[in-house]
Amino acid sequence: MKIISGGVCAPKGFRANGIHCGIRRNKSKRDLSLIVSEAPCAGAAVYTRNKVKGAPLLVTRKHLEDGRAQAVIVNSGNANTCNADGVEVAEKIASFAGRALGLAPNDVLVASTGVIGQRLDPAPIEQGLPSLVAGLGADEEASVRAAEGIMTTDTVRKEAAVEFTAGGRTCRMGAIGKGSGMIHPDLATMLVFITTDCAISPAMLQKALSHDVQKTFNMTSVDGDTSTNDNVVLLANGLAGNPEITAEGEDFTAFMQALNTITVSICRKIAGDGEGATKMLECRVSHAKTERDARICAKSVITSSLVKTAMFGSDANWGRVLCAIGYSGADVDVNKVELSFRSKAGEVLVCRDGAGVDFSEETAKKVLLEKEIDILIDLHDGEAGATAWGCDLTYDYVKINGDYRT
Amino acid sequence: MKIISGGVCAPKGFRANGIHCGIRRNKSKRDLSLIVSEAPCAGAAVYTRNKVKGAPLLVTRKHLEDGRAQAVIVNSGNANTCNADGVEVAEKIASFAGRALGLAPNDVLVASTGVIGQRLDPAPIEQGLPSLVAGLGADEEASVRAAEGIMTTDTVRKEAAVEFTAGGRTCRMGAIGKGSGMIHPDLATMLVFITTDCAISPAMLQKALSHDVQKTFNMTSVDGDTSTNDNVVLLANGLAGNPEITAEGEDFTAFMQALNTITVSICRKIAGDGEGATKMLECRVSHAKTERDARICAKSVITSSLVKTAMFGSDANWGRVLCAIGYSGADVDVNKVELSFRSKAGEVLVCRDGAGVDFSEETAKKVLLEKEIDILIDLHDGEAGATAWGCDLTYDYVKINGDYRT
Structure with missing residues (x-):
């Protein structure tokens, strides 16, 4: 296994972008990000155990019921939580993104981060989508833009990527994450998105993620406050061409090691960039x-x-x-x-x-x-x-x- | 029931004092306090549930096994915790105080507050005891001196006193407390000493205290850190002349109300004086x-x-x-x-x-x-x-x- 660059765009077939669409007042701050795979993905996710759950998490959980997804759209500046029409708005955002990408809304996952308790206006997101999609890229800079679009009080971007071997084929895995305050995850942490081109079944993907977060995100804390919107999403599009991992064994072990390298790296970055932290x-x-x-x-x-x-x-x-x-x-x-x-x-x-x-x-x-x-x-x-x-x-x-x- | 002044000296037969004996470098800061009853007392206490327990707590618990005590000696500046000879030193302090007061060491309770992990030299305490005993008083100022002697980062003294009726007799209850940081009590809080002249059996006294702390000290938090030396002590010398409370009933209810008024008052003072607090x-x-x-x-x-x-x-x-x-x-x-x-x-x-x-x-x-x-x-x-x-x-x-x- 070796550390590489490229974030979520490191694995084959993943593109990303991040823009300012107008949710945040500061126009120099990106506030909307998109990650898309060219092929359908096995998808797995873990969510906050906070009883107050952000509306986007409820929608993402529903869209992942079939273990499949192909894109993730994420906004910063508003958590879309504790308001009257949160789920409706999150469904709208998935529909807008699906339409712009030619995907079923059900294959789009949704996440939000920012202030709790204010209504999220979906209009800037709908209006921003054409330029968000037009700017999608498969290079390192594209992953950087996506990582910037999900930052709130973060002072540094959080990205990681590795290369590993499964079934004799070279596979890659990459991630972007955000998190600085309200960090004391219970089953997951503030937004982290992991991509891989390794072929792996939805069940084994969820098993790998659920096992890993116990030792990584659940062991990270900035301030003892478990967020309402914690969410780690892992998408695997299988484009590396390895035989699909469907059971434990050598390949699953290699996959788990790659995942753990990525998640520990993101945890250390989140902890080191804790709000106000110097150490x-x-x-x-x-x-x-x-x-x-x-x-x-x-x-x-x-x-x-x-x-x-x-x-x-x-x-x-x-x-x-x-x-x-x-x-x-x-x-x-x-x-x-x-x-x-x-x-x-x-x-x-x-x-x-x-x-x-x-x-x-x-x-x-x-x-x-x-x-x-x-x-x-x-x-x-x-x-x-x-x-x-x-x-x-x-x-x-x-x-x-x-x-x-x- | 009415609120009165006088702190731990408000009830009949209790005297108190606080001096600088030399544990702290700052000579203007009192660091040794004493509370003594002229008659033997029923005694009750609750202790921290932290697995790391201050040595004085172990000694106090042992000295209270018979449900009786007559004096409490307390130092600030050193917690006498996590060191090699803590229990030995705490026993020595009880012996010194017993000798100076003409009491059995077993009737003296011990408490310490300050830095964890440094050896507490008992010599300044032994040398200070004659003047500590000579200065004992039964007035409001004596309680003030004792309250000052147990302060660490506290910015205000914590005292409370009430008058109530039990068995047709006027009884009084008073308290001094300290606590500002490492406040997130589990079964007790940082040092609080409560005195009463009400006659009540040791069993009922412990019952009253154990019940009350669940609603008061255990519901107070400054920083989420449960101290190693949390300790609430309640001494009842019976000098009010009421028939001893030995079971539940009207008098026990009156006693519980008085106790709750005292403890809520101290909790509010501890919370309001949390380290650095403005609110x-x-x-x-x-x-x-x-x-x-x-x-x-x-x-x-x-x-x-x-x-x-x-x-x-x-x-x-x-x-x-x-x-x-x-x-x-x-x-x-x-x-x-x-x-x-x-x-x-x-x-x-x-x-x-x-x-x-x-x-x-x-x-x-x-x-x-x-x-x-x-x-x-x-x-x-x-x-x-x-x-x-x-x-x-x-x-x-x-x-x-x-x-x-x-």
């Missing part, structure tokens, strides 16, 4: 009793406001990490916990057997001043492990969210 | 299916970082409240939710039947610019209700916690 935190828990305990523990640490602010201040206040392990609900023996901080500037052990050890504050400061920090927790209590991704809590998070609507 | 948030959920659903829902809203930052910005971004209800895990029908914001400047309805309604942004701004905000949620789905208390999330929370240790 990406990766918490690795090892030697837990069960994988569930490891996950609960890792996620509790990267979610703690006090751990996050300490990391912002480059302060090795490790008692807060122990505290977050203690209240996590994981089955851990707190008297066995070993804890280190690590970054490219070095590593410092701060706690062993649940109690503090002498360490150099100067070294700790140097380690924590870096932009990517590993929080390494060894529970000395079993064989399971897990990793979670998060970011620091900063003045800018408060600033960005103190007056988001205006 | 106190009270979330009242009504017409829920069950009280559990109401509590989960109310606590989810006041815990949401996005709701908290919106309140800091006086921004009526009500979609975030709906979002927090949706991911709370409570059994709610999101299509029935009605939501208003209220303060002394007025009230504004922002959502009905789960969808936005037209409202004046100007009025909403005026309502949300106040210092105390009510978030009123009507679930239209049953008869149960609950209230939770929290605060906004501000630049100063980040500042205070970015470098707490130095």
Whole structure:
């Protein structure tokens, strides 16, 4: 497997574009994106578990009932959630896109991100579609435009792509994603769209995605708030020409590895671009009793406001990490916990057997001043492990969210 | 029942004091407090459910096994948690205090608050005890000194006192508390000490306290972090002369009402003095299916970082409240939710039947610019209700916690 460029346009037969159609006031900001495959795709998706679900998710779920789709249309600037006619509007958008692309509305998936609780006017989308379709491209720049069209408070684009082999054929997989605030996914995260030309059945595609998100998007948190519009979509058009993957085996394993490389890459980008973040935190828990305990523990640490602010201040206040392990609900023996901080500037052990050890504050400061920090927790209590991704809590998070609507 | 002054010294037979003994470097800051009853007390306590428990809690729990106690000694500046000899040190402190007061060490309860993971040197406490005991007083100022001695990042003292009648006798109850950060209690909150001269059996005292904290301290959150040292202690010395309360009935009800008035008052003070807070948030959920659903829902809203930052910005971004209800895990029908914001400047309805309604942004701004905000949620789905208390999330929370240790 190798890392390549090209985002969602890396796999064969996928085109993309992103334009400004007028949902956002700022004309320099793209607000409408489209991803289309030239051949019908197996489709899989996971959705937020928030009981308040964005209307587009309900429509996408309905359109994916047959396990097939061929295009995704996404707007930013308005979440089309908690309003009276959301589903109707989302269906309209799918119809407009289907008409412009010559596809059945049922083969178009819909997603929206932005403010909750305001009516989404579909008119700018209908009017923008001709130029959105006319500008579709299959190159790296086309994927970039699509990635830009789904950004809200994101400060950097999130893209990833890999090449792998299945059934003796070269396959590719690519993704674009967005997410910066309201990030604490439960079964999925804020919008991520993954494309592949690998041939794989809808059932195996959903199996791969559902399994992967437990270890990736569900282990990522910016602010503890699970969005209403979380949605990860994976489309496979089979144009790589490999024998369709219909069961577990070598090819499915290769597919899962490619998928995990893509999703971990997007998770790290989402965490590192958390609203106001200056640092990406990766918490690795090892030697837990069960994988569930490891996950609960890792996620509790990267979610703690006090751990996050300490990391912002480059302060090795490790008692807060122990505290977050203690209240996590994981089955851990707190008297066995070993804890280190690590970054490219070095590593410092701060706690062993649940109690503090002498360490150099100067070294700790140097380690924590870096932009990517590993929080390494060894529970000395079993064989399971897990990793979670998060970011620091900063003045800018408060600033960005103190007056988001205006 | 009437509100009175005097804090923990309001009930008969209780004396208190607080001094600077040298645990903190800042000599103008008291760091050691003592509360003593002239008669033996029935004692009850609730403790953090964090698996990492402060050493003083283990000692207090042991000393309360017989349901009796007569004094509490508390230091700030060091939590005596996650170190090698914490329990030994906490036992020493109880012994020093017992010797100075002529009490068995077993009748002295111990509590600590401050940084986690550093050894607590008991020497300054031993050396400070003679002057701490010499300065004990039974007046309002004595309670003030004790309240000051337990403050950490608190900006205001937390005290409360009431007078009520049980068995035809006038009884009093008073409390001091501290808590500003790492506040998301699970069974208890950061240190609160409640005194009463009402005669009540240890079993009924524990019953009253355990029941009350579910509706009060467990419904308060500043930052979602459950402290390792949460502890509420309630001492009853019986000097009011009422017939001892040994079962449910009119007197127990009066006692519960007095206790709830005290605890709600302390909760509101802790929430309003949350680290960096500019606003106190009270979330009242009504017409829920069950009280559990109401509590989960109310606590989810006041815990949401996005709701908290919106309140800091006086921004009526009500979609975030709906979002927090949706991911709370409570059994709610999101299509029935009605939501208003209220303060002394007025009230504004922002959502009905789960969808936005037209409202004046100007009025909403005026309502949300106040210092105390009510978030009123009507679930239209049953008869149960609950209230939770929290605060906004501000630049100063980040500042205070970015470098707490130095």
